[in-house]
Amino acid sequence: MTEQTLEKTQFKWAIVGGGQMARALVGGMIKAGVVSASNVILVVPSESTRRWWDENQPGVQHADLEEAVQQADIVMLAVKPWVIPVVMNQAGPFWSGKLVVSIAAGVPLSKLCDLAGHGRVVRVMPNTPCLVGSGASAFCGGDEATDEDRTLVASALEAVGIAAEIDEVQMDAVTGLSGSGPAYIYILIEALADGGVAAGLPRDLAMKLATQTVIGAGEMVQKSGMHPGQLKDAVASPGGTTIAALQTLEQNGVRAAMIAAVKASAARSKELA
Ligand SMILES: NC(=O)C1=CN([C@@H]2O[C@H](COP(=O)(O)OP(=O)(O)OC[C@H]3O[C@@H](n4cnc5c(N)ncnc54)[C@H](OP(=O)(O)O)[C@@H]3O)[C@@H](O)[C@H]2O)C=CC1
Numbered sequence: 001m002t003e004q005t006l007e008k009t010q011f012k013w014a015i016v017g018g019g020q021m022a023r024a025l026v027g028g029m030i031k032a033g034v035v036s037a038s039n040v041i042l043v044v045p046s047e048s049t050r051r052w053w054d055e056n057q058p059g060v061q062h063a064d065l066e067e068a069v070q071q072a073d074i075v076m077l078a079v080k081p082w083v084i085p086v087v088m089n090q091a092g093p094f095w096s097g098k099l100v101v102s103i104a105a106g107v108p109l110s111k112l113c114d115l116a117g118h119g120r121v122v123r124v125m126p127n128t129p130c131l132v133g134s135g136a137s138a139f140c141g142g143d144e145a146t147d148e149d150r151t152l153v154a155s156a157l158e159a160v161g162i163a164a165e166i167d168e169v170q171m172d173a174v175t176g177l178s179g180s181g182p183a184y185i186y187i188l189i190e191a192l193a194d195g196g197v198a199a200g201l202p203r204d205l206a207m208k209l210a211t212q213t214v215i216g217a218g219e220m221v222q223k224s225g226m227h228p229g230q231l232k233d234a235v236a237s238p239g240g241t242t243i244a245a246l247q248t249l250e251q252n253g254v255r256a257a258m259i260a261a262v263k264a265s266a267a268r269s270k271e272l273a
């Protein structure tokens with residue numbers, strides 16, 4: 001572990017909300033050594049969620065909101081977008097001096113800064129593969145977020161995947177693509193496996209092949225530097241099986257469906273603002 005990482009592990013992070021995304025992001029950060037479980041102070045209302053954290057991330061602390069915000073250096077808001085004003089108003093006097101990191105979809109920096117009473121805020125759109133170190137995140141900083149704050153958030157996100165600093169106007173599009181995107185790919189994997197079963201494969205083998213095919217294709221795009229269209233052409237032999245399948249996909253509007261899905265999620269993100 002580098003000296004810089006060691007320093008980072010000394011920050012106290014309050015995590016407000018302990019649901020799916022907090023489990024993935026904070027779980028990934030703990031696994032990567034960006035933060036130690038004992039420096040995580042969790043704020044969640046339900047006993048069942050507290051128990052989940054104790055069982056899966058032993059060592060995390062629990063506190064009520066005001067106490068957690070006061071003790072923390074960095075406060076990550078991982079509640080639903082409409083709960084953001086509730087918690088930020090509730091801890092009203094304690095935001096001063098804290099780096100606030102929000103992962104809520106649709107909630108703009110202007111609103112977050114307004115609620116915090118300062119501009120030392122970073123808005124992040126992560127995704128759940130952060131849990132396994134393969135996240136795709138984007139972030140943008142408020143007007144009082146320092147270079148050090150941005151670097152700290154970027155390196156926390158980079159420890160669990162890739163991270164890009166963007167202009168806030170791009171945040172809805174990022175939400176539509178990589179924020180919501182894992183769900184599109186999960187139904188694709190499920191559907192591929194269903195296809196395999198329909199064609200006669202046992203379910204577990206079909207699922208294994210479908211999953212590895214998606215991972216392998218993604219890695220090919222990432223590592224070959226080739227355009228996906230070129231890689232697609234290399235699979236489709238003239239008069240062969242793949243081109244027959246591709247024709248069916250085009251007839252069923254798969255490309256249009258994917259584009260529409262990303263746009264629908266981005267539009268919903270804009271609406272949440
Ligand atoms: N899920 C995803 O893939 C992604 C989600 N996000 C964003 O992350 C945020 C959280 O989403 P997600 O994790 O999916 O949602 P979940 O519903 O899984 O988690 C929400 C959490 O908020 C907690 N909570 C509710 N009210 C309060 C409160 N007043 N004080 C403290 N905690 C509270 C809940 O507690 P309890 O468990 O006790 O009920 C729960 O742990 C959202 O803003 C979403 O837009 C961003 C990117 C991807």
Ligand SMILES: O=C(O)[C@@H]1CCC=N1
Binds near residue numbers: 105175179180
């Ligand atoms: O569905 C949602 O609203 C959240 C934001 C991006 C992914 N999940």
